Amino acid sequence: MAHVRLDKISKKFGSHTALNNLDLDIADGEFFVLLGPTGAGKTTTLRLIAGLDSPNGGGISIDDQDVSGWSAAERDVALVFQYYSLYPHYTVRQNLEFPLKSKVRRMSQQDIDQRIAKASKTLRIEHLLERKTDRLSGGEMQRVSIGRAIVREPRVFLMDEPLSNLDAKLRELLRSELKDLQMKLGATFLYVTHDQVEAMSMGDQIGVLNHGRIIQVGTPQQIYNQPHDVFVATFVGSPAMNLLPTRLDRGWAEVVPGKLEFSVDKAAGGRAAQLAGPVTLGIRSEDVMVGMNEAVEARVHGVENLGVEKVVTLRVGDCLIKATVPARLELSIDSAVRFSFKQEKLHFFDSGSGNNLYYGEEKRNG
Amino acid sequence: MADIVLRDVEKYFGASYIIRKLNLEIRHREFVVLLGPSGCGKTTTLRAIAGLEDIDTGDILIDGKPVQALQAADRDIAFVFQLYALYPHLTAYENIAFPLRAMRESAETVDRRVMDAAKALRIEHLLKKRPGALSGGDLQRVAIGRALVRRPKALLMDEPIGALDAKLREEMRTELKRLHIENQATTVYVTHDQVEAMSMADRIAIMNDGVLQQVGTPTEVYSHPANLFVAQFVGSPIMNVTKGAVRPGDSSTRVILGDNDATLDFPQRLYPMIVDKKHVEDELAIGIRPEGVQVARSQTAGHVPVEAHIIEPLGPYDIVDLKFGKQMLRARTPSGYVAKAGDIVWAKLDETQTHFFSTRTGESLQIRL
Numbered sequence: 001m002a003h004v005r006l007d008k009i010s011k012k013f014g015s016h017t018a019l020n021n022l023d024l025d026i027a028d029g030e031f032f033v034l035l036g037p038t039g040a041g042k043t044t045t046l047r048l049i050a051g052l053d054s055p056n057g058g059g060i061s062i063d064d065q066d067v068s069g070w071s072a073a074e075r076d077v078a079l080v081f082q083y084y085s086l087y088p089h090y091t092v093r094q095n096l097e098f099p100l101k102s103k104v105r106r107m108s109q110q111d112i113d114q115r116i117a118k119a120s121k122t123l124r125i126e127h128l129l130e131r132k133t134d135r136l137s138g139g140e141m142q143r144v145s146i147g148r149a150i151v152r153e154p155r156v157f158l159m160d161e162p163l164s165n166l167d168a169k170l171r172e173l174l175r176s177e178l179k180d181l182q183m184k185l186g187a188t189f190l191y192v193t194h195d196q197v198e199a200m201s202m203g204d205q206i207g208v209l210n211h212g213r214i215i216q217v218g219t220p221q222q223i224y225n226q227p228h229d230v231f232v233a234t235f236v237g238s239p240a241m242n243l244l245p246t247r248l249d250r251g252w253a254e255v256v257p258g259k260l261e262f263s264v265d266k267a268a269g270g271r272a273a274q275l276a277g278p279v280t281l282g283i284r285s286e287d288v289m290v291g292m293n294e295a296v297e298a299r300v301h302g303v304e305n306l307g308v309e310k311v312v313t314l315r316v317g318d319c320l321i322k323a324t325v326p327a328r329l330e331l332s333i334d335s336a337v338r339f340s341f342k343q344e345k346l347h348f349f350d351s352g353s354g355n356n357l358y359y360g361e362e363k364r365n366g
Numbered sequence: 367m368a369d370i371v372l373r374d375v376e377k378y379f380g381a382s383y384i385i386r387k388l389n390l391e392i393r394h395r396e397f398v399v400l401l402g403p404s405g406c407g408k409t410t411t412l413r414a415i416a417g418l419e420d421i422d423t424g425d426i427l428i429d430g431k432p433v434q435a436l437q438a439a440d441r442d443i444a445f446v447f448q449l450y451a452l453y454p455h456l457t458a459y460e461n462i463a464f465p466l467r468a469m470r471e472s473a474e475t476v477d478r479r480v481m482d483a484a485k486a487l488r489i490e491h492l493l494k495k496r497p498g499a500l501s502g503g504d505l506q507r508v509a510i511g512r513a514l515v516r517r518p519k520a521l522l523m524d525e526p527i528g529a530l531d532a533k534l535r536e537e538m539r540t541e542l543k544r545l546h547i548e549n550q551a552t553t554v555y556v557t558h559d560q561v562e563a564m565s566m567a568d569r570i571a572i573m574n575d576g577v578l579q580q581v582g583t584p585t586e587v588y589s590h591p592a593n594l595f596v597a598q599f600v601g602s603p604i605m606n607v608t609k610g611a612v613r614p615g616d617s618s619t620r621v622i623l624g625d626n627d628a629t630l631d632f633p634q635r636l637y638p639m640i641v642d643k644k645h646v647e648d649e650l651a652i653g654i655r656p657e658g659v660q661v662a663r664s665q666t667a668g669h670v671p672v673e674a675h676i677i678e679p680l681g682p683y684d685i686v687d688l689k690f691g692k693q694m695l696r697a698r699t700p701s702g703y704v705a706k707a708g709d710i711v712w713a714k715l716d717e718t719q720t721h722f723f724s725t726r727t728g729e730s731l732q733i734r735l
Contacts, residue, residue, distance in 0.1 A: 037531070167403065168560075169604055176687060179676050183707070196532075201678035201685070221701070224681040237681050240533050286682040302540045302547075304565030307588035307601050308657050308698070311565070313540050320540075324682070327585070333547055 002063045002155035002188050003028045004049060009058035011044055011212075018044045020212045022058070026156075026205075031182045031189045033203035035196060037235070041212040042192040046158050049190065051075045062155060073104065077156040078149035082164050085145065086133040092144050093129040096120070099152050119150040122181060139170045146178075150185070157182075159191045163198065175201055196236045200224065208232050230280060230354040233347060239285050239311055239322045245351065246281040248272070253281065256317040260296055267346040268358050275348065275357065282347030285311060288323035294338040300331045314339055368429045368442075368519035368552050369394045370415060375424035377410055383576045384410050388424070390571055390578060392520075397546050397553045399563040401599070402573035408556045409524055411573070415554060416522050417441050428519060444513035448525040452497045452508060459484075459493040462511040469516070483511040486545055503534045510545070520552040528557065539565050560600045564588065572596050594728040597653050597721060603685055606659070606695040609725060610652035612640055621715075623652060627691025628670050632717050633735060640722065643731050650731075651723040656685055658719030659697035661704065662712040669712035674704045688713055 006024040010017070019041045026032040034042045047053040049060060051072035060067055067075050086095050093116060100112045107115075120126045123143045128136065133144060142162055149157055162178075163171045179202045182189045193199055199206045200220045207217045208231070216228040227233035227241075234240040247254045251265045251273035264272040290312065298314035298321070305327065312331055314321045323339060331337060348357040370392040377385040385407045392398045400408040413419035415426060417438035425432050433441050452461045462483055466476045484490045487507045497505055506526055513521055527538045543566045546553055557563055563570045564584045572579045572587065572595075580592040591597035597605045612632075613620040619636035622629050640647060662669055675687040675694065679701060686697050686704045688711070697713065704711055717735045724731060 167558075168602065169598065172603055175678070176676055179678075183676075197680065200680050220679045220681075224679075234533065238532070239536055284682070302543050304539065304543070305584040305588075306561065306564055307584065308655065 005061045007059045009055045011055050029186045031204045033199040033206045034192045035199040036209035040209040078154035080149050080159045080162045082161040088134045115151045119147045123147050138166050157189045226359040230349050241282045241284050242321050244281040248275045256319050260316045266343040278351040280349040280351050283341050285322040285324040287342040287345035290323050290325050290339045294340040300335050371427040373425040375421050377421050386576045395550045397568045399555045399567035399570050401563040406573040407576040408573050412556045416445050442519045444518035446513045446523040446526045448528050454497050458508045465516045479515050483515045487511050502530050523555045594723050603656050605653045605655050607653045608693045610650045611648045624693040627693045639733050649725045651725045653721035654715050656696045656698040658716040660714050661697050661699050666712045669714045672713045674709045
């Protein structure tokens with residue numbers, strides 16, 4: 001169990017900068033999720049911590065010890081990949097024993113058996129121990145891969161999209177299981193994914209990574225409710241946050257002239273009234289209210305029935321806005337509806353940089 | 367524009383079925399989604415409609431006429447694949463124009479139709495570009511443009527947006543549905559993604575192991591799944607299912623979850639309804655979607671005390687694992703409603719959203735309270 005720190009890490013591949021001055025602080029016993037699109041630098045970060053690659057600059061410490069010069073084996077971290085990397089001709093038990101039988105460890109068979117018994121009970125794979133791994137389902141293989149990490153009792157678990165090859169139902173199940181496992185073990189987890197649902201549902205803390213930079217670190221609620229920029233705002237949450245190019249003047253927002261205009265006196269704690277000029281307005285679909293008595297008229301452009309609720313796309317001029325409405329609400333295509341935005345839920349982003357004008361301060365100052 | 371009828375269609379591979387006794391009617395101008403896991407037979411069905419695959423028995427009729435004897439090219443159907451299959455050396459314009467040129471349409475007609483399709487797909491500004499310079503979403507728009515430009519009787523799509531990233535998929539869903547509304551082409555769309563199916567389909571046909579499980583509107587399959595497979599394939603998070611039993615009570619029906627893990631009071635009329643179905647009262651699977659599990663923070667009549675386990679904050683709402691004894695059921699609550707793991711809260715199952723299935727057949731008992 002360990003506290004992991006990355007200090008001003010840079011990593012280049014040829015002329016390509018994969019990571020740029022990356023700071024990361026992962027507390028002991030924390031489930032930390034590194035979230036970002038393909039190519040953001042997530043896997044590179046993981047490999048640097050594991051000692052499979054070295055940074056071009058900056059330091060990595062585990063429990064306040066600089067591990068930069070340490071080999072992968074000395075760092076005592078365990079990696080779990082998207083692909084199972086199990087030995088196909090061996091049984092589950094043999095696969096689990098493997099990391100414990102290294103000469104460095106010199107563990108007694110009794111200790112080995114004990115660890116395997118404990119890990120397989122935690123993962124509910126006791127009944128699979130004598131089975132060969134090529135006869136396992138995807139979910140079982142991934143459990144065994146995780147088991148092989150657990151038996152080592154490493155200081156840190158590093159997981160690289162371990163669920164992305166599994167079908168939706170299994171992914172959902174294993175999400176809960178992994179979170180449960182981490183809570184039981186009290187272990188430090190660094191989990192890499194491009195799936196915002198995984199990040200939100202499992203992370204104690206989420207670090208959002210894009211183009212080799214950390215954009216924001218926070219709890220799922222902070223990331224969702226106070227996104228630092230339009231990238232975080234639209235990457236997290238489904239449907240993606242509505243972004244509307246808007247002109248602000250003396251507390252008045254003009255989105256579609258003559259059709260979608262409203263006062264923002266009460267938005268952002270009254271501070272929005274002081275803004276003037278072009279901004280990008282952000283509003284999540286669940287904060288768009290649809291009803292007969294709302295202020296603005298729109299046409300129904302599309303309706304997506306998700307069972308538990310519907311996502312309706314509203315059209316005002318050329319502007320499309322998504323709203324979440326109860327499933328029982330019947331809306332026909334191209335019919336007229338009325339809507340308005342929850343003032344206190346409006347976000348204001350700089351139309352050039354995309355920074356959140358009210359939550360981004362710390363990032364820009366720091 | 368066309369209606370498509372599949373009558374007793376079967377397809378075998380050696381001794382095993384790929385499609386078994388499939389009966390499905392796709393109406394003129396309808397958007398039907400074939401939904402199921404990989405290997406369920408949905409793509410084979412689509413390819414059989416297109417004429418890319420032979421069937422062993424049964425009939426496929428388009429506008430009332432059997433089409434088995436017709437070549438794919440003669441069925442007047444357009445097919446859009448997951449991979450774009452565009453000509454790399456031709457511009458987007460020429461790719462879209464290609465089928466029309468093959469039909470020797472006049473230059474004027476070609477131009478008008480290409481521009482119409484481009485406008486509908488909002489790719490007018492991309493027409494001079496070659497596929498190599500286009501993004502994944504734009505490539506798929508061009509591929510769809512090429513399918514639409516012929517004005518085929520029907521449009522068949524095989525996971526057309528499966529390869530795109532999540533945000534783009536979301537955008538394309540809205541666009542494809544909109545396009546259908548404007549174009550009115552009969553559409554058969556194959557996917558394994560239940561969100562795509564729910565959000566775009568007029569009706570969903572759910573397949574598993576080559577067998578059609580249920581056909582219905584999104585609301586029907588979500589709210590009244592015909593069996594356990596459909597119940598757990600459609601909806602996210604998945605429907606909670608636990609084994610259970612019912613007992614007659616003094617003024618209620620007692621619904622027992624798991625092995626006496628929790629007992630909940632349901633309306634008295636439930637018990638006779640189950641007896642009416644001549645069903646054994648112990649061989650039940652009880653299903654409830656997370657939004658049907660009602661949670662209160664203090665003791666409430668009809669609710670039982672349960673321990674909160676994992677809380678997944680998903681933004682607009684939380685998914686909370688609740689321990690009904692040994693049975694874990696997931697509930698959907700307002701964001702932050704249950705403060706932390708380990709808290710005791712009070713829960714009940716909304717009777718109108720509770721499903722009863724036979725554990726023997728997996729079929730729904732079709733009880734609606």
